[in-house]
Amino acid sequence: MWVAVDLLPITEKNMSKEIVKLEDVWVHYDGVPALEGVNLSINQDDFLGIIGPNGGGKTTLLKTILGLAKPSRGKIRVMGSTPERGRKFVGYVPQYSLFDRDFPISVWDVVLMGRLGQAGLLKRYSNEDRRAAIQSLQRVEMLYFKDRQIGKLSGGEQQRVFIARTLVTEPKLLLLDEPMASIDMPMQMGFYELLGELKQEMAIVLVSHDISAVSIHVDKIACLNRRLFYHDSKEIAAEDLEATYQCPVEMIAHGVPHRILREH
Amino acid sequence: MIDALQYEFIRNALFAGLLAAIACGIIGAYVIVNRMVFISGGISHASFGGIGLGYFLGINPILGALFFTIASALGIGLVTKKTKLSEDTAVGILWAVGMALGIIFIGLTPGYAPDLFSYLFGNILTVPPSDLIMMLVLDIVIISVVFLLYKEFLTISFDEEFGTVVGIPTDGLYLILLCLIALTVIVLIRVVGIILVIALLTIPAAMARQFTHSLKKMMLLSILFGAVFAIAGLWLSYELDLASGATIILVSGTIFIVSLGFSKLRRKKLPPQKI
Numbered sequence: 001m002w003v004a005v006d007l008l009p010i011t012e013k014n015m016s017k018e019i020v021k022l023e024d025v026w027v028h029y030d031g032v033p034a035l036e037g038v039n040l041s042i043n044q045d046d047f048l049g050i051i052g053p054n055g056g057g058k059t060t061l062l063k064t065i066l067g068l069a070k071p072s073r074g075k076i077r078v079m080g081s082t083p084e085r086g087r088k089f090v091g092y093v094p095q096y097s098l099f100d101r102d103f104p105i106s107v108w109d110v111v112l113m114g115r116l117g118q119a120g121l122l123k124r125y126s127n128e129d130r131r132a133a134i135q136s137l138q139r140v141e142m143l144y145f146k147d148r149q150i151g152k153l154s155g156g157e158q159q160r161v162f163i164a165r166t167l168v169t170e171p172k173l174l175l176l177d178e179p180m181a182s183i184d185m186p187m188q189m190g191f192y193e194l195l196g197e198l199k200q201e202m203a204i205v206l207v208s209h210d211i212s213a214v215s216i217h218v219d220k221i222a223c224l225n226r227r228l229f230y231h232d233s234k235e236i237a238a239e240d241l242e243a244t245y246q247c248p249v250e251m252i253a254h255g256v257p258h259r260i261l262r263e264h
Numbered sequence: 265m266i267d268a269l270q271y272e273f274i275r276n277a278l279f280a281g282l283l284a285a286i287a288c289g290i291i292g293a294y295v296i297v298n299r300m301v302f303i304s305g306g307i308s309h310a311s312f313g314g315i316g317l318g319y320f321l322g323i324n325p326i327l328g329a330l331f332f333t334i335a336s337a338l339g340i341g342l343v344t345k346k347t348k349l350s351e352d353t354a355v356g357i358l359w360a361v362g363m364a365l366g367i368i369f370i371g372l373t374p375g376y377a378p379d380l381f382s383y384l385f386g387n388i389l390t391v392p393p394s395d396l397i398m399m400l401v402l403d404i405v406i407i408s409v410v411f412l413l414y415k416e417f418l419t420i421s422f423d424e425e426f427g428t429v430v431g432i433p434t435d436g437l438y439l440i441l442l443c444l445i446a447l448t449v450i451v452l453i454r455v456v457g458i459i460l461v462i463a464l465l466t467i468p469a470a471m472a473r474q475f476t477h478s479l480k481k482m483m484l485l486s487i488l489f490g491a492v493f494a495i496a497g498l499w500l501s502y503e504l505d506l507a508s509g510a511t512i513i514l515v516s517g518t519i520f521i522v523s524l525g526f527s528k529l530r531r532k533k534l535p536p537q538k539i
Contacts, residue, residue: 066429068429087431088430094426098423100297100422103297103422104473104476104482105418105422105477106477110422112415113415113419113422116416116427116430116431121432122413124415152477165426169430
């Protein structure tokens with residue numbers, strides 16, 4: 001086993017680059033803490049799953065990385081800069097429930113939206129923007145549906161479109177907020193396959209309240225319930241899970257493959 | 265109706281109806297997809313304060329209304345973006361305060377306020393040529409801004425947060441959109457009046473939405489519907505000697521209900537999606 005690892009040439013991948021760094025980050029909403037002293041570093045080849053109960057600050061953490069939520073304490077660097085400057089390297093797929101499914105917009109217009117930063121104010125989309133949109137849609141196998149109204153697609157297809165919308169800017173980091181919530185079980189495998197391909201090119205952070213599904217597919221797992229428990233690995237300590245979900249580990253370990261739980 | 269066209273006031277009325285249809289078709293589409301109906305109502309009612317101010321100062325009341333609608337649009341936008349006050353609260357306050365100011369100003373103005381009724385309920389038959397030119401200019405402004413900022417408006421309407429992430433000034437764009445609603449209100453005041461503006465901002469666009477899934481087509485269709493409503497309403501009010509603004513609204517409302525019934529029937533005919 002060790003031979004295979006050692007024979008790998010020293011590539012960029014081995015010299016993993018840090019994309020996001022949070023140091024002792026606190027976020028408050030109306031004086032109530034949503035994140036407490038979060039330390040996290042995300043490297044360019046990470047495929048990280050963040051699990052935790054609803055209301056545990058998962059979305060807030062993503063928004064903090066994007067600069068949409070402001071920390072009251074602590075330091076955040078995204079691509080070595082502030083979140084506001086760094087977010088052009090970050091692709092964001094928000095929670096499904098936030099969309100108006102009846103909105104009169106086509107798949108094509110949704111994906112082009114990702115190029116707004118490149119296209120510039122007051123200008124039309126350029127041929128380059130359109131090329132990027134076609135490539136992204138091909139990438140997620142949704143080009144055929146480009147003229148459909150977004151609401152006419154299934155949940156899984158919509159998630160693919162929203163991923164395509166972020167791919168048009170070739171992000172270094174992809175943030176997915178509860179992506180599986182809207183996808184039927186049989187479609188989830190295909191979706192994880194897509195993420196498996198994408199992780200070759202970018203770091204992926206996937207947030208979910210569903211431990212069992214996430215834990216099989218991601219490379220590393222963190223637990224978040226205002227405080228973040230993360231050991232830069234796929235191993236979760238039983239006490240971390242207990243602290244995260246505030247209930248005995250037997251209750252939540254049910255259905256979780258044993259390999260992610262350390263002997264205890 | 266054809267013989268009526270020999271009268272200049274009828275020709276002006278038709279022209280006013282078409283100009284109104286253009287503004288309410290384009291901006292009405294945004295009002296519908298963004299659920300800004302209540303905000304639009306607030307902006308149009310607040311304009312009454314400006315009408316009153318116009319009478320009080322002895323200037324064209326429409327100019328006063330223009331000032332008030334823009335100020336209230338910016339006020340509602342800034343209050344909701346920068347403070348914790350909820351949007352409908354801000355709208356409710358502005359709505360009533362604007363109306364109250366109008367009543368006070370008119371009370372302070374010596375003598376009788378001519379045309380007051382036509383500002384409240386519209387009178388398409390008395391639109392003076394000077395107001396037609398103003399409506400035309402406002403239409404051109406609305407069309408140009410929407411043409412230039414179409415993709416940005418589409419983004420903030422569909423997913424404002426994503427707009428922020430990709431780096432467009434979403435708050436500023438939202439304020440511009442509110443100002444366009446303010447301009448549309450001004451275009452519509454002469455045709456249907458402050459109180460009925462909301463109907464022309466919603467009915468044509470809501471009807472268009474039943475027929476298309478594209479925002480652009482929705483705008484074009486609602487311009488068409490708006491024009492049909494305005495002409496049909498004008499003709500009916502001419503033939504039956506009824507108030508023009510109210511007739512236009514009743515025609516719109518009736519056709520809307522009929523079209524709603526038809527689209528319900530059409531959907532029933534489709535095979536069920538899931539068993």
